Amino acid sequence: MALTLVPKVVPIRNREITQQKLIGAVGKVLAESGFRHLGINQVAREAGVDKKLIYRYFGGLPGLLAAYGDTAHFWPSAEELLGEDCEVAGTMPPHQLIR
Template sequence: METFHKKDKEETKKKLIQAAGEIFMKKGYQGLRAARIADVAGVSKTLIYRYFGTVEELFKAYLAQKDFWLAMEGQVEELLEDSRPDFGKQLAKQILEAQIIYFFQNKEMQEIMRWQISEPNQIARTMADSRELLGEELLSLSDPYFQNSGVNLRALLAIIIPGIYYLVLNAKVNGSTFCGININRKEDMEELQKIVKQAIDWCYEKAES
């Protein structure tokens, strides 16, 4: 009986998270209301408060599932351990390439980023801070390699990662190019992935020399 209740609870939570996502995509953050979420999920409104406490916490649960960076949290220890030998070089390339693909293909992540920069609020700030904490853990691998090298990998990533966001949103929202690059085209997408990985290689090679 206990197993049944746990399964039922998890199914209900999934329904509520999915409902919150559907409403967010159609009506934005301001459209998230307990009654509306419960109606879409087909469950009682009281279950939102029982399982999540508040609508805000329910929305955070949705964001944690859809955000590329936050979804990596459970893998961090394993990633760090596997990537120590090369100071995170291959990991950086793999993560950036995966981020490009994920962000390009995931409409929900695109909407989340647009919401975050256009409607500043505490939830958006909390998300940004969580990403920063995760980033600090990953960058702890590469910091010793670049110390006193005159090469700043952090600054490069601070340009590349927002650049990916902009290129994708520009291509998806306006369908336009940037510097002649339109990542709606397969060949341009492949070039973007290639040059991002090359930039990481150049950084490590420069620091070594």
């Protein structure tokens, strides 16, 4: 009987996916607990990854927060800023709209 070798399957680790998980976890932790309770352990647990990756990919919590601040999830949408006045904003001159 011939022995067939099956190649060992090595899981592919995707840095970008892990970084996005961590950035998303920051948003979720902030929404649920606020800045006061934001920490490395809580974010890593929420993302389902080892906390060492926060240091490896972002240099620590400040770098991860900066990355979160660079996403669209951090900034309010135009609808959130304008509230119920979206139609009125379309009629305003640019200088008033920016103000």
